[in-house]
Amino acid sequence: MTSDEGQFKGKTSKVSRARLHHYVPQSYLAGFTLSGSKHGRIWVLDADGPKMYKSSPAKTAAQAHFNRIEVPGLDPNAVEDLFAKVESRTVPVLKQIAVQHVLPNREDLLALSDFVALQHARTPLSRRFFADTVVRPFQIVMKMYLSSPERWEETKEMLKAGELTPEYPFYEGIKLLVEDDLPYGELRRFVWNSDFVERMRQRLISNTLHAYNALDAYESMAPFLADRT
Numbered sequence: 001m002t003s004d005e006g007q008f009k010g011k012t013s014k015v016s017r018a019r020l021h022h023y024v025p026q027s028y029l030a031g032f033t034l035s036g037s038k039h040g041r042i043w044v045l046d047a048d049g050p051k052m053y054k055s056s057p058a059k060t061a062a063q064a065h066f067n068r069i070e071v072p073g074l075d076p077n078a079v080e081d082l083f084a085k086v087e088s089r090t091v092p093v094l095k096q097i098a099v100q101h102v103l104p105n106r107e108d109l110l111a112l113s114d115f116v117a118l119q120h121a122r123t124p125l126s127r128r129f130f131a132d133t134v135v136r137p138f139q140i141v142m143k144m145y146l147s148s149p150e151r152w153e154e155t156k157e158m159l160k161a162g163e164l165t166p167e168y169p170f171y172e173g174i175k176l177l178v179e180d181d182l183p184y185g186e187l188r189r190f191v192w193n194s195d196f197v198e199r200m201r202q203r204l205i206s207n208t209l210h211a212y213n214a215l216d217a218y219e220s221m222a223p224f225l226a227d228r229t
Helices: 026-032 078-100 106-121 124-145 149-161 171-180 184-192 196-204 207-226
Strands: 020-022 042-046 051-055 062-064
Touching: 026 078, 078 106, 078 207, 106 207, 124 149, 124 171, 124 184, 124 196, 124 207, 149 171, 149 184, 171 196, 184 196
Parallel strands: none
Antiparallel strands: 020 062, 042 051
C-alpha cells in the first residue's frame, strides 16, 4: 500500500491517501492461511450479514486511519505505531507456539498477555461498548431535559448563560443539539428514536477519544493478564 508518511509529518499533499490500520494484525491472520502470508487467502464471516467471502489478511479487519489521533505535538500515527510494537513482540511467540506446541517462557508470556489485552481493547466492538457508556446515559438525561418545552428552553438558556460548563459530563452533547436548532417536537422524536444512540455515537466520540479509551483499557488490563500463569 502506498505510504502517506509525508502527509502525516506535516508536508502538504493534494491527495489524501488512505492508510489501513488493522485492529486484528495481518501477522496474526496470516496464521490462518495456507501460505502463512498476509497475501494468502482466508474466509471471512461477516456476522452482521451474515455472509462469507474470500479475502486476505492485508484487506481484513482494518479501517482507514482507524487509530489516527489529532493531538497537538503528537504524530497522528503515534497510537498505531505503539500498537505495532506490541504486535511485533508477539509474532515470534505465536510462531513458536504453533511450531513447537509448547507454552512460552515468562518473558514471552508477558508479550503474549500484552497482545491479548490489546486485542480486547481496540476492536470496533470495544469501541461501541465504550461509546455507549457515554451516549446511553446522555439519552436518559436528554429525555429529562425534553420533558416539556419549557424545560428545554430553560436548558438552552442555562447553556447560553454559561451555567452549563464544559466540565459538565453532557455539555458537548447538549451543545450539539442546541446548535442543531431543531423544533421541540422534532428533537423529542429524535431523542426517543431507536437510532439516537447510533447517530450520536458517531457525533460525540472522536477517533482520538476512541484511541485514548483503547490505550486506557489496554494499560489497565495488561498487568492483570501478566500475573496469570
